[in-house]
Amino acid sequence: MKHQDIRKKLIIETSIIAAIFAVIGSGVLYLDMMSEERAQEKARLETELMTVTTERQNLQDKFQKVQGNPELYLEVMEKSANEGLAISRQLLRQKINEFKTRYFLNDMKLNMAPTQEMQGDQYKYKTALMNFSRMDATFDALNDEDIYSLVRAFQNELSGTLKITKFTIQRTSPLSDESLRAIAKNGQYSLVKGEIYFTWFGIKPTESDNARQ
Amino acid sequence: MALTLSKRKAVEKQPKPKAKKKPAGKKTFRATKGPKYVLFLGDEGAILLYIKGCTIVSRQFVPDASQQNLREFSQTIHKDTNAPIILVVDSMDQTFMQQTLPPVSSISVGKLIKKRLERDFGSTDIKGAIVLGREKTGRKDWNFMMVALEKSPQLSVWLEFIQDLPNRFVGIHLASVEAELILKHLLASMGKGKDEVAEWQFFVSHNKVGGFRQVILRNGRIVFTRLAQPLGESNPEVVAGSIEQEMLSTIEYMKRLSFSPQSKLDIIIITSSAIKSAIDPNKFNASSFQVMTPYDVAQSMRLEGAAQPTDQFGDVVTAAIIGCSRKHVLTMSTPQSKRVDQYYQFLLLQRLLAVLGVFGVIAYAAYLGHTIYTLNDQNQIIVEQKNTIANGLQALRQEIEKADLDVEKMSDLIDLYQQLQKEKLSPLPFIRMFEAIVPSIVQIKSLDWVISTEQRISRPNIAPLEPGMMPDPSAFRAEKKDVDVMVATLTLQFPPEASDPQVFKAVSRRVLEQYQAVFKGFEVGYTSLPAEVTENDRLEISSSKPIEIAPRSLDITMVIKGDLSLLDPPAETPQATQNPAIPQPMPVPMEQP
Numbered sequence: 047m048k049h050q051d052i053r054k055k056l057i058i059e060t061s062i063i064a065a066i067f068a069v070i071g072s073g074v075l076y077l078d079m080m081s082e083e084r085a086q087e088k089a090r091l092e093t094e095l096m097t098v099t100t101e102r103q104n105l106q107d108k109f110q111k112v113q114g115n116p117e118l119y120l121e122v123m124e125k126s127a128n129e130g131l132a133i134s135r136q137l138l139r140q141k142i143n144e145f146k147t148r149y150f151l152n153d154m155k156l157n158m159a160p161t162q163e164m165q166g167d168q169y170k171y172k173t174a175l176m177n178f179s180r181m182d183a184t185f186d187a188l189n190d191e192d193i194y195s196l197v198r199a200f201q202n203e204l205s206g207t208l209k210i211t212k213f214t215i216q217r218t219s220p221l222s223d224e225s226l227r228a229i230a231k232n233g234q235y236s237l238v239k240g241e242i243y244f245t246w247f248g249i250k251p252t253e254s255d256n257a258r259q
Numbered sequence: 260m261a262l263t264l265s266k267r268k269a270v271e272k273q274p275k276p277k278a279k280k281k282p283a284g285k286k287t288f289r290a291t292k293g294p295k296y297v298l299f300l301g302d303e304g305a306i307l308l309y310i311k312g313c314t315i316v317s318r319q320f321v322p323d324a325s326q327q328n329l330r331e332f333s334q335t336i337h338k339d340t341n342a343p344i345i346l347v348v349d350s351m352d353q354t355f356m357q358q359t360l361p362p363v364s365s366i367s368v369g370k371l372i373k374k375r376l377e378r379d380f381g382s383t384d385i386k387g388a389i390v391l392g393r394e395k396t397g398r399k400d401w402n403f404m405m406v407a408l409e410k411s412p413q414l415s416v417w418l419e420f421i422q423d424l425p426n427r428f429v430g431i432h433l434a435s436v437e438a439e440l441i442l443k444h445l446l447a448s449m450g451k452g453k454d455e456v457a458e459w460q461f462f463v464s465h466n467k468v469g470g471f472r473q474v475i476l477r478n479g480r481i482v483f484t485r486l487a488q489p490l491g492e493s494n495p496e497v498v499a500g501s502i503e504q505e506m507l508s509t510i511e512y513m514k515r516l517s518f519s520p521q522s523k524l525d526i527i528i529i530t531s532s533a534i535k536s537a538i539d540p541n542k543f544n545a546s547s548f549q550v551m552t553p554y555d556v557a558q559s560m561r562l563e564g565a566a567q568p569t570d571q572f573g574d575v576v577t578a579a580i581i582g583c584s585r586k587h588v589l590t591m592s593t594p595q596s597k598r599v600d601q602y603y604q605f606l607l608l609q610r611l612l613a614v615l616g617v618f619g620v621i622a623y624a625a626y627l628g629h630t631i632y633t634l635n636d637q638n639q640i641i642v643e644q645k646n647t648i649a650n651g652l653q654a655l656r657q658e659i660e661k662a663d664l665d666v667e668k669m670s671d672l673i674d675l676y677q678q679l680q681k682e683k684l685s686p687l688p689f690i691r692m693f694e695a696i697v698p699s700i701v702q703i704k705s706l707d708w709v710i711s712t713e714q715r716i717s718r719p720n721i722a723p724l725e726p727g728m729m730p731d732p733s734a735f736r737a738e739k740k741d742v743d744v745m746v747a748t749l750t751l752q753f754p755p756e757a758s759d760p761q762v763f764k765a766v767s768r769r770v771l772e773q774y775q776a777v778f779k780g781f782e783v784g785y786t787s788l789p790a791e792v793t794e795n796d797r798l799e800i801s802s803s804k805p806i807e808i809a810p811r812s813l814d815i816t817m818v819i820k821g822d823l824s825l826l827d828p829p830a831e832t833p834q835a836t837q838n839p840a841i842p843q844p845m846p847v848p849m850e851q852p
Binding site: 053059063067077091099123172194201207 | 649670675
């Protein structure tokens with residue numbers, strides 16, 4: 047056999063093998079693409095399943111939460127409807143005036159910082175978030191009992207929740223004939239003064255919730 | 260080659276005691292599969308065999324390489340162009356040179372041999388070498404035998420003839436060199452083990468195309484070979500005498516190669532039955548003497564059609580054994596055949612890779628098919644699950660819609676509202692606890708209640724383990740935690756009746772003890788005492804700060820400090836304050852009117 051003959055044979059066989067591989071390879075490529083497509087479809091379906099499952103679970107949990115705490119639900123509903131979770135300077139001014147009369151306060155000053163949103167995911171929900179404002183108040187009163195009542199009223203009647211961080215009361219002058227006369231004449235006299243520092247916490251709807259509504 | 264013929268003597272046939280000794284140890288000659296052509300070339304002609312497995316299908320003899328003879332062969336060979344051609348040469352034009360090489364590595368020895376072959380032989384010679392092994396003592400030199408086949412005009416004609424054929428040319432084997440194989444196969448087929456073989460072996464084959472081929476082996480390796488021309492005499496006794504004479508001459512020459520009469524020698528002769536009976540084994544001092552006809556050899560090797568009982572020459576069986584053997588001692592090639600062989604090896608490799616590749620691709624395709632099938636099933640299951648859950652979700656939404664609830668918003672509000680409640684903190688529970696036990700004679704002059712956040716390391720909570728249980732390593736981990744720490748500073752005013760130091764001391768100590776009992780876990784102590792109480796009468800204090808001595812006063816400063824979570828007052832809720840059933844805290848009188 048001449049080497050030209052076997053070389054020719056080699057080339058022919060190589061061509062045939064290449065053709066066979068091209069045909070089989072095309073089939074395999076098609077199968078590979080199909081397999082890839084199915085795998086992607088599976089991934090997509092799994093994601094959808096996960097989404098639907100999570101959505102259903104979340105909705106069910108929330109529904110059960112609402113159904114399982116009817117009293118809390120009503121309380122929140124009531125406060126939410128009557129702006130019991132928000133605060134405004136006007137409302138605060140109105141309340142201060144009311145407290146001054148109710149608890150025989152000679153003087154009462156309240157400072158309020160602008161409200162800020164709480165930082166952290168645990169305070170931010172889809173429809174609402176927690177906000178806060180630092181406040182402090184100074185006051186004069188006849189009796190410490192009035193001050194305690196004032197503190198209680200702060201916590202019960204102001205919207206939201208108060209975290210009192212500092213509370214000071216001090217007797218400014220002893221009870222004397224002069225002071226009794228002043229009380230009898232004016233109805234007001236400063237025997238006890240105090241100050242209170244607290245953080246007000248409230249809830250406000252998110253922008254997305256506002257847009258939703 | 261000159262021969263001296265001795266007079267023939269009638270000799271009795273020697274029995275073959277070892278022939279039937281170990282029939283169980285006989286090994287069958289395993290021939291290569293597939294068809295093949297073997298061209299046996301000699302100085303006196305050529306024989307072409309067509310072999311399929313162990314069967315010799317056809318055999319043709321031509322006396323020379325004339326055009327007509329070549330055409331005849333060509334016609335035969337063209338019948339099966341897929342069968343490879345093996346050339347076996349048994350001519351005079353062979354050169355053998357035993358050489359030694361220094362003890363280099365087995366990898367390098369090949370290169371050295373090649374260089375030596377190129378140096379010692381002509382470029383047109385067909386050459387090769389047989390590595391005979393290394394010396395067992397001394398420097399352990401390499402022993403090898405260089406073999407060259409002169410490219411005579413006659414051989415060139417045959418080689419050109421072979422190269423013009425469409426069949427693959429495998430290579431050239433020398434009958435003399437391959438005698439190692441022939442003897443090995445013959446002895447194996449006769450059931451002779453390696454231990455039963457003598458150190459020296461003498462193989463003689465009476466061939467038609469060559470003559471008397473004599474090969475001397477030592478320890479199974481070729482050391483010497485001779486070819487004696489045929490006599491042109493048909494008288495068996497004359498031929499037998501000629502063979503004997505040639506053999507005796509050869510044995511005489513062997514003495515130069517350290518052969519001694521005491522050395523063990525096996526002799527195997529392949530010749531016709533007539534000559535076989537005329538050969539006298541007694542002339543040779545051999546440990547075993549075996550004369551076989553070509554038919555005997557063919558029967559022993561199970562080569563069908565290789566010989567008839569009347570065959571006189573060993574050419575066909577010799578060529579058949581060499582052609583059918585799976586291994587060869589030496590395969591030589593021409594540059595052209597080497598090139599063709601390289602292509603052929605590449606072709607084989609390509610075929611092998613193609614087969615492997617096709618199998619691999621098919622296996623991968625099967626794997627992909629299985630994957631697609633599995634994924635289809637899995638996707639179907641996921642779709643069903645998704646539909647079920649989506650239906651459940653739809654039903655839940657309908658239920659929520661029916662209940663007219665904004666679940667999303669209400670859930671968020673509830674969660675946030677619960678967090679709001681946790682933030683609620685007031686000094687009133689502390690004041691209520693404090694005022695509940697304050698003696699009526701003591702007045703609170705001032706109160707400073709401050710909350711600060713401190714980071715504390717919580718102690719690991721390790722529950723007692725049951726026997727055999729391993730403790731959870733996470734239970735030993737201490738965690739940092741933010742704690743609300745309360746510091747309440749109160750100024751208590753004692754009445755003038757308590758101005759006597761002894762009385763003051765007794766009362767203040769009792770007050771302190773009461774508060775320490777109520778505020779368990781808190782630091783409770785005085786930080787400021789009236790001037791009447793000297794340093795020696797110091798009461799318990801809560802800090803290391805120096806005590807301030809208040810001038811002419813019965814005021815005493817008390818500090819209560821501790822973790823606010825330890826405070827356990829009764830719950831204070833808006834409802835509780837409005838509920839008359841719950842007792843209201845008694846106000847601490849700041850001033851007795």
